[in-house]
Amino acid sequence: MAQVRIIYKIFPSEAGDEVLSSILEELRDKGREVGFEVVDHKEEPIAFGLKALLVLVVVDEREGVLDKVEEAINSIEDISSVEVMRMTRA
Secondary structure (H helix, E strand, C coil): CCEEEEEEEEEECCCCHHHHHHHHHHHHHHHHHHCEEEEEEEEEEEECCEEEEEEEEEEECCCCHHHHHHHHHHCCCCEEEEEEEEEEEC
16 A cells, blocks of 8 residues: 655644643644654754744545544644645655
8 A cells, every 4th residue: 555645744732842742742642643743853043032843744544534634633723724735655
């Protein structure tokens, strides 16, 4: 079965490293529930101390799974918005 690799740019609702850590931890927990894996991440400075979180997610290609991944990400309380930066099939 093919895998899909997705890079999401996640904007937190407020500035602070503890918020980014909390988002990343909750994202990993949701990944175990939904069926995706966070394989890499990094922080990207935006402005005035606010940082975005770039997250590489790998998921098995199945019908409807991408919708479930995005629902899981958007359900995290500390996230303001999410953008798909890149999506590739591995």
